Amino acid sequence: MASLSAPTLLTLQWVLVAITMGSIWMIEEVDGSGGIGRQHREFDYFKLALQWPGTFCQRTRHCCSSNACCRGSNAPTEFTIHGLWPDYNDGTWPACCTKSNFDEKEISTLRSALEKYWPSLSCGSPSTCHGTKGLFWAHEWEKHGTCSFPVVQDEYSYFLTTLNVYFKYNVTKVLSEAGYVPSNTEKYPLGGIITAIQNAFHASPELACSKGSVQELYLCFYKDFKPRDCAVGSNIGLEMINSKSSCPKYVSLPAYVSSGLDGVEMNSFMDA
Template sequence: MATARKAPRMVAIWAVVVVVVVVAADLFGAAVARSASARHAVGKKQREFDYFALALQWPGTICASTRHCCAINGCCRSEPLQTFTIHGLWPDYDDGTWPACCRHTSFDMDKILPLKPTLEKYWPSLYCSSSSTCFSGKGPFWAHEWEKHGTCSSPVVKDELEYFTTALDLYFKYNVTEMLASGGIHVSNGKQYALTDVIDAIKCAFGASPQIVCKKGSVEELRLCFDKDLKPLDCLTTTATNENVSKKKYCPRYITLPTYDPIVHANSTREIITVESEVYGYLYTS
């Protein structure tokens, strides 16, 4: 009799397990399909993009997980980074997908040599590993961003130098760290801010809604979107309501902009050449 009474519970448990496995498989399958689609697109003609996303990283969230330092990692500098830094300028499609690796061209550091000091300061790698490039190679963080995204930025951006110059111009013109500060949102190791307040501060200063990616309740990335004339544009996933932003990007109602304590590398004062591996967001990987 005892066995008979337990049978329904066992059936229910197995039903839950099956549902979880099916959902996990669907999510994994979708991720694999998107990855396969991106690989399939490499080197093939792709349609023109619809808008730009300027992706910015919050070092306080990313660098807090640094355990082993190296001279090429911006997180390992003696002075902690306390402003948003550039991840990349990404041409995207309105349907949530994006072009990638549109031309078979290699990154050439000599073409952007005058920008190197500025790039090292405001567009550093926050990792020690090398980045993948479009055609089965490895290289600096900047090489990854140019080959994967910059080559798809035509006709707005026509060459490597213009790609990095355009990204830097937008970064300085629309200073997100200052926008948030003007709205009372400051760097703080513990103070929480309402997600809606963070979004409203950006909308007030920038004129359009951002995209926000969180990690364990802290801002990891913030993205500003632009039309092809480089005018502010509502980001694709934030055009409905502020509540929708939280749901779409898995940010809680209250978020933080944390600081971090750098692990200083012995040779961190020497010239830094930035390299980085992929950074994965909640909505898409870039």
């Protein structure tokens, strides 16, 4: 039997290590200029990022048709979707994993649901992975959705899957049933909010706050979309500290109220 060369042995050793560590499916990351960047291994879990519109919309200084904060009585009054993000257990994440450009026609049948539950809360056009500006949805698909393979196969599936997970794990309903409702006067215990979600989904969320108000809330899932703690192993304590470092012990869930911006008459966020 012929002996293996040193390079061949090194290659076999690398493959064995990779198999031991887990899946070795590799994805190409596309940088902002459209060129091929470094490669990434398959992600470890999903993070569903949700936005509290009352906190975001308080920053609104002018209105436009793309900003859901400008819809008056039809403005969102519950958590809306920021994105579904493939993440790694070490706190990093893959981004811009293929050259798949966002195609709005692919999600035309989902548009009404996306406008309501996954709207943009600003008038800006975020950057895409190809050095251009585009819709909020384009940014989320190109930066995060393209990294969700092999669980999610294409653009349509990414948006539909995210909507389904959002509906199934209805954070706004859970908090409302626990007595945590939008208010510009009440403050709620952070620990109570976390406990309510833990009791409902049997997993720990993460929260981020801005000036004492809940800004974003994150739910985490295994690849089969069963809930899991957002923190991992020895990081559980650290992640909870991080949540509390940006959120005080008592937090607000503000209801956005405006009498009109840039000539657009706007009603209370609570009118809907």
